[in-house]
Amino acid sequence: MPASKSTPTGRQVNVLFVCLGNICRSPMAEGVFQNIAASHPLIAGIDSAGTAAYHAGEGPDSRTMSTLRRHNITNYEHAARKVTKQDFLDFDYLLAMDKHNLRDLLDVRGSVVAEVRLFGDFGPGGVLTERVGGGEVVQDPYYGGVNGFEEVYQQVIRFSKSFLDYVEKNQDLEN
Numbered sequence: 363m364p365a366s367k368s369t370p371t372g373r374q375v376n377v378l379f380v381c382l383g384n385i386c387r388s389p390m391a392e393g394v395f396q397n398i399a400a401s402h403p404l405i406a407g408i409d410s411a412g413t414a415a416y417h418a419g420e421g422p423d424s425r426t427m428s429t430l431r432r433h434n435i436t437n438y439e440h441a442a443r444k445v446t447k448q449d450f451l452d453f454d455y456l457l458a459m460d461k462h463n464l465r466d467l468l469d470v471r472g473s474v475v476a477e478v479r480l481f482g483d484f485g486p487g488g489v490l491t492e493r494v495g496g497g498e499v500v501q502d503p504y505y506g507g508v509n510g511f512e513e514v515y516q517q518v519i520r521f522s523k524s525f526l527d528y529v530e531k532n533q534d535l536e537n
C-alpha cells in the first residue's frame with residue numbers, strides 16, 4: 363500500500379472497496395476506479411476485499427472480467443482476500459457495496475477513524491448522504507445473469523465519479 367502523503371492540492375487517500383466474496387462487485391469497483399483515478403493526485407492506494415473468505419486467493423468472477431473487458435478495462439488483476447483489522451488503519455475509506463457489508467465493517471471498525479460508508483452514499487456532485495448507509499446499494503449479481511454485472515458496472519462508474527468529486531471538494535476545504 364503506498365503511503366498517503368500531502369500534495370499541493372491536498373492529502374492523498376487510500377481507498378478499499380468491500381463486498382461479500384471479493385470476486386464480483388468490489389473487484390468491479392476496484393477495476394473501474396483504478397481506470398478512472400489511478401493517476402489522480404489525491405488518490406494513493408486502491409484495493410478491494412471481502413467480508414468473507416469463501417473465495418480467498420481466487421481471481422475475480424469471469425463475468426466481472428468480461429464486463430470490464432467489454433468496457434476496455436483489460437489490465438485489471440486481483441486475488442480475493444478477506445478484510446483485516448489492519449485495513450482500517452491502512453485505508454482512509456472503506457466503501458461497502460450493500461448494507462450487509464456495511465454492517466459487518468462497522469461491527470469490526472471499533473474506534474478506528476477510517477471512514478466506512480456505502481459506495482452509493484456518494485451522489486452526483488460529490489454530495490454525501492447525511493446518514494451512513496442512506497445511499498444506493500449495489501446488489502449481489504453472483505446468482506443472476508450477466509445483465510446484473512453490467513448493472514453493477516454502471517453503478518460503480520457513477521459512484522466512482524461522485525466519490526472523486528467528494529474527495530476533491532473535501533480536500534479543498536482542508537486547504
Ligand code: 4NP
Nearest residue numbers: 381382383384385386387504
Ligand atoms: P460478491 O458476490 O460479494 O459481489 O463478490 C458474491 C460472490 C460469491 C458469493 C456470494 C457473493 N458466494 O456465496 O460464494
